[in-house]
Each structure stands twice: as C-alpha cells, then as structure tokens.
Amino acid sequence: MVHEMGQDEAGTGKSEFQMKRFIAFTLAITVSSWCAAATEDAPLDAVYINLSDTASLQRGARLFVNYCLSCHSASYMRYRRMGEDLGISEELLKEHLLFAGEKPGDLMQATMPANYAKQWFGVVPPDLTLIARVRKPDWIYTYLRSFYLDVGSPSGWNNTLFRNVAMPHVLYQLQGSQRLVSDGAAENGKPVFRLERPGEMTPEEYDESVRDLTNFLVYLGEPVKLNRYLIGVFVMLFLAVLLVLSYTLKKEYWKDVH
Numbered sequence: 524m525v526h527e528m529g530q531d532e533a534g535t536g537k538s539e540f541q542m543k544r545f546i547a548f549t550l551a552i553t554v555s556s557w558c559a560a561a562t563e564d565a566p567l568d569a570v571y572i573n574l575s576d577t578a579s580l581q582r583g584a585r586l587f588v589n590y591c592l593s594c595h596s597a598s599y600m601r602y603r604r605m606g607e608d609l610g611i612s613e614e615l616l617k618e619h620l621l622f623a624g625e626k627p628g629d630l631m632q633a634t635m636p637a638n639y640a641k642q643w644f645g646v647v648p649p650d651l652t653l654i655a656r657v658r659k660p661d662w663i664y665t666y667l668r669s670f671y672l673d674v675g676s677p678s679g680w681n682n683t684l685f686r687n688v689a690m691p692h693v694l695y696q697l698q699g700s701q702r703l704v705s706d707g708a709a710e711n712g713k714p715v716f717r718l719e720r721p722g723e724m725t726p727e728e729y730d731e732s733v734r735d736l737t738n739f740l741v742y743l744g745e746p747v748k749l750n751r752y753l754i755g756v757f758v759m760l761f762l763a764v765l766l767v768l769s770y771t772l773k774k775e776y777w778k779d780v781h
C-alpha cells in the first residue's frame with residue numbers, strides 16, 4: 524500500500540513536471556514567433572497585382588528571363604506553358620526569351636551551375652518558382668527597390684530589407700545606384716535613399732518595371748490562378764441559375780399545401 528502511494532506521488536510529480544515543461548515550451552514558441560514577426564515587420568511598399576494585365580506579365584517575363592534566370596531557376600515552369608498562358612507565340616518566345624539554345628519544352632533552369640554559384644556567392648540562389656508565395660508580393664517589390672551601395676560588402680551592394688544579402692543589385696543599370704541616407708530608425712521605419720547616379724529609367728519607370736516583375740512572379744507561383752478566376756465566374760453563374768430553378772421548384776411544391 525505504502526509502496527503504491529509512493530508510486531502515485533511520483534506519478535503526479537512527473538506529470539506536473541511534464542505540464543510545466545509543456546507550458547515553458549509553448550511560451551518559448553509564442554515569444555520566438557513574436558520576435559520573428561517583429562523582424563519581418565519592416566515596413567513594405569504595397570504593390571498592385573493584376574494577373575489579368577497580360578502586357579504587364581509579358582514585360583515581367585522578359586525582365587525575369589533577361590535579369591534573373593542567369594542565377595535563379597524557375598524549375599517548375601516550362602517556357603512553352605508560360606508562352607501559352609501569357610499569349611506569347613512560339614516564334615516570339617524563340618526570338619526574345621530563349622537565348623542559350625533552350626527549347627520551348629524545357630524547364631526554366633538557371634544558366635549558372637549551382638556549384639559555381641555556391642563558390643561565388645557562398646549560397647546557391649534559391650529557385651524562384653514559388654518565391655511570391657513564400658515572401659509575398661509586397662516584400663519582393665520592396666526588396667528589388669532597396670539595394671544600395673555598400674563598400675563593406677563583398678558584392679559592393681547591400682539591402683535594407685535583406686541585410687548583407689549575397690545577391691548583387693542586378694537591375695542597377697535600370698535603377699541607377701543609390702546610397703542609404705537613413706535606415707529608417709527615425710522616419711516611421713522606412714529607409715531613405717538618395718539616387719547617386721541615375722540609371723536608364725526614371726524612378727517611376729523603374730517602380731513600374733519592378734511591379735511587372737513582381738506581377739510575373741505571382742503568376743509563376745500559381746499559374747492556375749488565371750483559370751481559377753474564370754472558373755469562379757462560371758460557378759457564380761451556375762449558382763444564380765440554380766437559385767432561380769430551386770425557387771420555382773419550391774413554389775411548385777408548396778402550391779398544393781396552401
């Protein structure tokens with residue numbers, strides 16, 4: 524009996540310990556997710572995404588192939604599928620978007636082999652097929668406009684949204700080069716840049732191009748979204764017709780009861 528009681532007490536002690544451990548664990552997770560959210564809470568510039576703007580998607584595709592595909596791949600997408608979705612004929616595809624002997628049926632692979640990239644940048648540039656779903660469009664739009672000159676970094680560039688990023692500012696010819704005036708500690712969290720040397724585009728044109736690119740990356744992350752919009756319209760029409768039918772049917776059934 525005594526022996527059993529002893530065991531009971533030990534049992535209660537153990538479960539109490541487990542309970543405490545569980546509470547501590549839950550607290551730790553909550554606090555760390557708050558911290559993570561706080562670091563991700565950098566103010567972002569909002570971007571207007573419109574997947575029915577085919578011209579914007581086509582411009583975005585062109586920028587992507589010209590400026591990003593050398594390092595990053597989009598290896599869940601084939602050139603042909605992209606062409607079909609965005610209304611780019613196979614001739615135009617071959618003329619403007621296939622440079623290194625790729626075929627329309629090929630997956631969109633990076634030109635640079637991963638081991639070279641690792642050697643040069645220290646990290647392999649991530650696949651960008653799903654990046655707009657991982658990072659969200661506002662983040663990408665802000666990121667591509669937040670590169671600034673930094674002599675202290677290996678590439679000569681840094682980024683306020685992604686500190687010490689290994690990616691150089693690949694669009695600097697278009698945007699020009701900017702310096703960081705203030706990292707935003709004072710001005711409601713937003714960094715302030717000064718354009719030191721203008722690029723080929725005005726700041727407005729550059730923002731518009733980055734918007735096209737972001738629009739394209741959103742399409743890339745979920746190509747069926749284009750079809751889903753259409754299916755949505757059909758579903759609403761179907762429900763409307765069904766409503767009329769069921770209402771007349773109901774009237775027909777209840778006619779005899781009243």
Ligand code: HEC
Nearest residue numbers: 590591593594644646647648649654658687688689690693
């Ligand atoms: C010269 C090679 C190179 C080119 C060209 C390049 N990138 Fe990168 N990019 C990188 C590297 C390397 C990283 C990884 C950075 C890190 O982890 O520090 C990266 C990271 C990124 C990230 C962040 C990924 C993450 O971790 O969330 C995004 C978004 C991105 N690149 C978009 C682009 C876009 C869009 C283009 C075309 C305009 C582009 N990149 C062109 C090398 C490149």
